[in-house]
Amino acid sequence: MPVNFYLDYYLVGVPAIFVAIIGILYVQVALRKHFGAEIIEKCHEVGSYYLSMVGTFYAVLLGLVVVDAMTKFKEAQVAVDREVASLVRIYSSAERFPERRYRLENDVRNYVDEVVNVEFPMMESQGLPDNKARDLALKIMQTVKSIEPVTENQKAVFPILLTEVTDLLTTRWERTRGPNLGEPLVEWVILIVGGILTIVLTFFFTIESQGIHMFMRAAVALTILMSLYLTFLFGSPFSGDLKVSSDPFRIVYDFADWSTRQGSLEKPERPAEKPPSNLIERENLKPRVIKKRPGASGPGPG
Secondary structure, three states, X not given: OOOOOOOOOHHHHHHHHHHHHHHHHHHHHHHHHHHOHHHHHOOHHHHHHHHHHHHHHHHHHHHHXXXXXXXXXXXXXXXXXXXXXXXXXXXXXXXHOOXXXXXXXXXHHHHHHHHHHHHHHHHHHOOOOOHHHHHHHHHHHHHHHOOOOOOHHHHHHHHHHHHHHHHHHHHHHHHHOHHHHOOOHHHHHHHHHHHHHHHHXXXXXXXXXXXXXXXXXXXXXXXXXXXXXXXXXXXXXXXXXXXXXXXXXXXXXXXXXXXXXXHHHOOOOOOOOOOOOOHHHHHHXXXXXXXXXXXXXXXXXX
């Protein structure tokens, strides 16, 4: 199993948080030794105002960003479910059009294969969608557009099929759009700088018990770092340990296999025998009975 050294994997991200907390506590001890407790205590009054202002602003900003990232993750899950539902309905409707059935079913299978085996791994490792999967989705659209409904049943199903293909392309765009592939760089710069400033302002406060002070400082740093890590995890819905899975697409495989088995079990019914159409035919079907004349025992003399 390959080892991933990305922060969105728990074995990497969680130890990185504790390493950062240890570094913050080390800086706190170093500043206390360098400036002395008396000089730091003189900063309490002014520093409290600054910390209150910066801390409140940063807490509101970070809370909004976390909620936005969690909403984005939920929307990505919904987009995947809707995309799968559209594919299943397209595959199910294909049997209504025998001339394009196997071509349309094959297009759907090829698209699902490309999404599961190529696009999802590419979105996780590179943060980019697969152009071939996009082309296969457009090919499904072209196949549907080439259908010419003839029967009344086909004319009723065809508009529904067009709607499902449109939903497929729409949900695919929602799944692969840029914001679903990570938070913007400027957003991370603001969050990281704001977190550093908030933690630095806490350095201008001290109490007699250095152990208790270090514990309080570690709690503040842990809260900020966990919120940033939560934003990082939810901000990239298709990578890391916490991600939207491609397993729902396997429902299409299951439905296709079930549809194939059902088709093989169906056998054409034996046509019923046509009843006689007129009186002469009915009379011909009756068994004939030979009646003997009275007194006749056999053939007469020659």
